[in-house]
Amino acid sequence: MFSSVNPYTQEKLKTYRADSQTIVERKLKQADRAFADWSALSISERIGYIRKVGEYLIANKQRYGELMTAEMGKTLKEAIAEVEKCAVTCTFYADHAEAFLADQLIESDAKTSFVTYQPLGAVLAIMPWNFPFWQVMRFAIPGLIAGNVGLLKHASNVFGCALAIEEIFQKSGLPEGVFQALLVDSSAVEGILKDKRVKAVTLTGSGPAGASVASIAGSQIKKSVLELGGSDALIVLADANLQKAAEVAVKSRMQNAGQSCIAAKRFIVEKSVKKQFTELVLQQIQQIKQGDPMDVATTMGPMARISLADDIERQCRESVSKGAKLLSGGQREGCNVAPMLLDKVKPGMAAFDEETFGPLAVIIEAKDEADAIRLANQSDFGLGSALWTQDLEKADRLVRQIQAGSVFVNGLMRSDARVPFGGIKTSGFGRELSELGIKEFVNAKTVWVEKA
Structure with a gap:
């Protein structure tokens, strides 16, 4: 069981039951099935869904802002601004993702040679509580437009936000399984990340957590992006x-x-x-x-x-x-x-x-x-x-x-959203946002065509 507590009043807000292994397995199966259909859509079709996500966020910014404030204590003004920032990022990627992911022609002695960007599959996102919507959305928006599906392991004190974000994608019409919240604790991460249906991981959190997750991902030869804080x-x-x-x-x-x-x-x-x-x-x-x-x-x-x-x-x-x-x-x-x-x-x-x-x-x-x-x-x-x-x-x-x-x-x-975000040294590796961010979880596939 997990509880969310109002940090200002110390009032217990809600209790959540942890997902059982059976529920986690069901969600992994849903993600795997959803990826096949979601990735088969054209990028313009996926963009259409993300535009609806942005519209839904703006229409419900007061409600989601109040949820963030209750669960982790940021001021309501900051919380509503965070929802608005997520919506702006939906519009940014809706406007630019097609160009970011367009085939890149390469000059060579082939008849045709180019790089095409294709999604990897289910990406596990391990996210913190301090910006409970923004941290998730800055991964999810470009990741989903690129054709991946998302599995969110959020911080346990903001599970209400985790379920709200899942709701946002559902209410915006995205197919079942394209984005799901996993209500699990940190001990479940290793098993989920080692599952063959999970293709990559992104984490925002502490240095020790990042080192542990990167080690697991490395042992499975899976891509990881880490944002580990700073001074x-x-x-x-x-x-x-x-x-x-x-x-x-x-x-x-x-x-x-x-x-x-x-x-x-x-x-x-x-x-x-x-x-x-x-x-x-x-x-x-x-x-x-x-x-x-x-x-x-x-x-x-x-x-x-x-x-x-x-x-x-x-x-x-x-x-x-x-x-x-x-x-x-x-x-x-x-x-x-x-x-x-x-x-x-x-x-x-x-x-x-x-x-x-x-x-x-x-x-x-x-x-x-x-x-x-x-x-x-x-x-x-x-x-x-x-x-x-x-x-x-x-x-x-x-x-x-x-x-x-x-x-x-x-x-x-x-x-x-317009500029890449990430660090060096113990602040992590990889980039979120902008063109670099949307290309973190894709296969940059080289295609070389000779004359027949």
């Missing part, structure tokens, strides 16, 4: 627009109560502007309004689970014990943690070395721009990053030195 650096150089940088830094760090893999987590600031930037960040943090996430006036909700709040407190406490200075926040009631700002953070502290998954921002002093790049790269993670400078020629030089899957110059770090 993203936001570099502020002396010539930056400090006011705007501070506003964006706090928004990036504190949205979703800091529970975002691509949030700006380490503010690395040149020494000459560190004091001014820190004061501006404190001003922004003081404007955050905590409270009931269903209240439209609330700008930051609770963390999703007690254990997560415990961990962010530990990371702050351990960092302070090694010389960091807590400038604000830290008060806590249950899952509600007041946003924290740590100064004097250095390598060797938990707030520098680990991924901090909660409302904790840290200030790190850099001697100059070269030192800032060094500190940014001094991390096991490499997901996203940001660089703030008004000298765009300098930015063009420095972005190439930052070890990360993406760099946002003078803007908010985010995932966007």
Whole structure:
């Protein structure tokens, strides 16, 4: 049995019975049968279904937003925006997928040679709770348009969202078995992934979970894509627009109560502007309004689970014990943690070395721009990053030195359907979204035709 709990009130919302082995087997059979028919449709026919998914999402965004807020605590405004983002991604792929997956002609001495992109089959998606709709949809939308079918193993605290996403595809008219939720715990993953009917896996989650899943997939010679979080650096150089940088830094760090893999987590600031930037960040943090996430006036909700709040407190406490200075926040009631700002953070502290998954921002002093790049790269993670400078020629030089899957110059770090998303180092491998994302789970088949 699994239970979803409202993190703001600690009220038990609903209990779910785990899928038995018999039910899992039935869903695997359905997926296998559905793939044969779904992949046989033309891409334009599959696109038609996905357009309906987008329309259904918009028509029901309030209901699904409220479900997300109740299950994991993000503000209702953030939750509704998440549903809307999923709908926008439906439109993006509906408009561009046919071109992305068109046969690619290759010049050769053959009569004709080209690459054609064909689906693999059932793809297992192991997804986290922090963006319970977006994380799933950014895999499912391109994956289904490409002709694959989806099996979702969602985080157990958002099983209501898992079933809602399954409902969305059903209500939009997709054939039975094209997208199914598996209500199982992590112990069931190995058996499902080893099943011959499952052809690939995508996971967004922790490093240990990613290493385990990649190992299983590798033992079966199956494709995997991993997005494993980050400790993203936001570099502020002396010539930056400090006011705007501070506003964006706090928004990036504190949205979703800091529970975002691509949030700006380490503010690395040149020494000459560190004091001014820190004061501006404190001003922004003081404007955050905590409270009931269903209240439209609330700008930051609770963390999703007690254990997560415990961990962010530990990371702050351990960092302070090694010389960091807590400038604000830290008060806590249950899952509600007041946003924290740590100064004097250095390598060797938990707030520098680990991924901090909660409302904790840290200030790190850099001697100059070269030192800032060094500190940014001094991390096991490499997901996203940001660089703030008004000298765009300098930015063009420095972005190439930052070890990360993406760099946002003078803007908010985010995932966007139009550009690839993913990381390097222990942040994972593979890409989601854009053209690269839709091509992760296809067979790039070479066709060579000689003259008869």
